[in-house]
Amino acid sequence: MTNQILPSSNLLRVNGLVKHFPIYKGFIFQKQVGAVHAVDNVSFDVKRGETLGLVGESGCGKSTTGRTILQFYRPDAGHVYMEDVDLVSLKGEDLRKMRRKMQMIFQDPYASLNPRMTVGEIIAEPLLAHHLADRKEAIEKVGSLLHLVGLNPAYYHRYPHEFSGGQRQRVGVARALSLEPSLIVCDEPISALDVSIQAQVVNLLEDLQAQFNLTYIFIAHDLSMVRHISDRVAVMYLGVIMELTDREELYTHPLHPYTQALLSAVPIPDPKKERRRQRIILQGDVPSPVNPPSGCRFRTRCPLAAPICAEQAPEFREIATDHHVACHMV
Amino acid sequence: MTEQTANIGIPVISARQSDSPTRRRIRAVTHNPMAMAGLAIIIFWSVVAIFSGVIAPYDPLAQNVEDRLAAPSAQHLFGTDELGRDEFSRVIYGSRISLPVGLLVIVFAMVVGSLIGASAGYVGGIYDLLIMRVADITLAFPPIVLALAIAAVLGPSLNNALIAMIVVWWPEFSRLMRGQVLSVKNNEYVAAATIIGISRTQILFKHILPNTFAPILVKASLDAGSVILTIAAMSFIGLGVVPPTPEWGSMVSSGRFVFYSWWLTTFPGLAIMTVVLGFNFFGDGVRDAFDPRMLGS
Known part of the structure; x- marks a missing residue:
């Protein structure tokens, strides 16, 4: 698997990614008493230039x-191929160099x-750390980056606390862009912003994507925003991807019962339709990721749960073209 | 960079150095009357220490047995001691010991303690565990007792007293610094620096340490008074500055044998009190300036 040639349309390929956070007990003689199963066996591809929600x-x-x-957290298992390089096998300086190609926008x-x-120092720092510019070039580059994200280049000498949330997020975008990465992970980049600012930042992200052929992994819980920006959408529940498909396919024909429940919660901006909207209310709470349910993680709240769901974890299958679902009942 | 053109043709105007948090804090200190009073006292004693030779009317070591234990008068402002030495001159010269000693101990304990604490917090694991247990053991002793024990083992001299004080004081800074590093290193901007590809050492020195100094500086300015007091106490017991060097603590100590000559204990005691108060006032002001509730005003 390691030497498999990837189709060139795939920028990123995630294979069986596992991340558990150990829980320790005891003071000097610590022993591990459990683990938070944060990410369990997650696999997906990201095509060059697309946005994966x-x-x-x-x-x-x-x-x-x-x-x-x-690779901010090192995975416990699995592989992450970025342009055919397995990031998991990289360490130290090699990994640091690869970081140029993938950046993050924070929540x-x-x-x-x-x-x-x-602000200028913040945006110039990546350029200097990777020796992509000397100090003078970096100042110029920062000026054009500030302009690019819609800020006045004269703000170079201002401090973050002098800006509003939306402006700060633009600074974060400029910092991520400074290295000219191919992949940007947007970790809920708009959920901390006012609704009036959210659209501005999303539009900025879309413009930049068109301009630089960026690839986004757009993490969010705002379903309508994800529908707006994504090409494909992955639905996660308790560390596992439940469904992954095209945006339109997912929003019009959700197959997984969890996706159906999730989408039924989106309000419709039309009072007549909204009154007829059928909501699927899930019972109970999300189980603890320290001790996830056996078999299918969703079975404890699933309206379709059958005995097999407790015994066997459903395979993440391709049901239709580019439509992957992890459910026994589909 | 006053008038520079970025490569997109937008002039980069104005290098207005904006109001940084540091500047606001400095202003908060300068606008605080108590802190300024403390600073005035510190400056006053520093001037006295620097110009002792000019201010003091007599040689602090010159004995004049005929004039011994004279009460304060126009000739001897603070009177004379049991060997006829001018108390005023001795108090003036005493500032040459107390102030530098206090600063020296604080600076050394702060630098050494902060580096040890920062590395423990940043590296973590067994290293952290060992360092912090050593610090805990040191902290378990009352500082004056431990400092006395160390000074007693090394022998009475000013240098040994200094070493003893630093050994006693570093864990306080280490503990504080470790806690600071632990909290700052979990900030999102540290995560951002890692993802950008900044090296670990650079992250420590550029992103973590600059955001940890506030409480360290506050503690340093608050502790300077205690250090001066402890040095005085050690000299009082006889394990710090050795006679005949004039030092406030040892002067108070020798004065208590001549009960009716109140001036021998009062004036060096007042000197200690004012310096300690000066550092405490100033330290309080610094602490208030770093109080987040002060920011934004």
Whole structure:
């Protein structure tokens, strides 16, 4: 599998990704008493230039998946191929060099900018760290990047606290763009922003994608926003991808019972239709990722659950062309 | 970069150095009357220490047995001690010991302690565990007792007293610094730096340490008074500065044998009090300036 030639349309290929966070007990003689199963056997491809939406409830492992792909968390198993290079096998300086090609936009624009650096220093830092520019070139580059994301280049010497949330997020976008990456993981980039600002930032992301042929992994829980921006959408539940397909296919013909329940929660902006909207209300809470249910993770809340669901984890199958579902009942 | 053209043709105007958090904090200190009073006291004693030779009317070591234990008068402002030495001159010269010693101990303990604590917090694991247990053991002793024990083993001299004080004081800074690093290293901007591809050492020095200094500086300015007091206490017991060097603690100590000559204990005691108060006022002001509730004003 390691030497498999990938079709050139795939920028990223994630294969059997697993990330568990160990839980320790004890003081000096620590022993592991369990693990949070944050991401379990997740596989998908991302095509060059597309936007893959990653949706799911809070705590289902969306962000962890994004961060594990970028090797911020090292995975416990699985492979991440970026342009045919297995990131999991890279270490130290080799990995640091690969980081040029993949960047991240963070959820909280207040926490993701170092308060003691000026906006210019923040955006110039990646350029200097990778020796892509000397100081003078970096200043010029930062000016054009600020302009690109819709900020005044004269803001170079300002500090993050002088900006609004939307402006800060633009700074975060400029920082991610400075290395001219091919892949950007957007970790809920708009959920911390005012609704009026969200559209601006999303439009900016779309413009930049068109301009630089960027590939996005767009992590969000706002289903209508994901529908707007994504080409394909993956639905996660408790660390596992339940369904993955084209945007239109997913929103019009959801196959997995969890996806159906999730989509039935989206309000329709038409009072007549909204009154007739059938909602699927799931019973109970999301089980603990420390001790996930056997077999299918969704079976405890699934309206279709059968005995086989408890015994065997459903395979992530391709049911129709480019429509993958992990469910015994489909 | 005043008038520079970026490559997209937009002029990069104005290098207005905006109001950084640091500047706002400095302003918060300068606008705080108590902190300024403390700073004035510190500056006053620093000037006294620097210009001791000019200010003091007598040689602090010159004995004049005929004039011994004279009460304060126009000739001897603070009176004379049991060997007839001018108390005023001795208090003036005493500042040459107390101030530099206090600063030296604080700076060394701060630098050494912070580096040890920062590395423990950043590296973690067994290294962290060992370092912190050593710090805990040191902290378990009352500082003056441990400092006395170390000074007693090394022998009484100013240098040994300094070493003892630094050994006693570093864990306080280490513990504080470790906690700071642990909290700062979980910030999103540290994660961002990793993902950008900044090296681990650079992250520590550029992204973590600059955001940890606030409480360290506050502690340093608050502790300077205690250090001066502890040095005085050690000299009082006889394990710090050796006679005949004038030092406030040892002067108070020798004064207590001549009960009716109140000036021998009062004036060096007042000197200690003012310096300690000065550092505490200033330290309080620094602490308030770093209080997040102060920001935004």
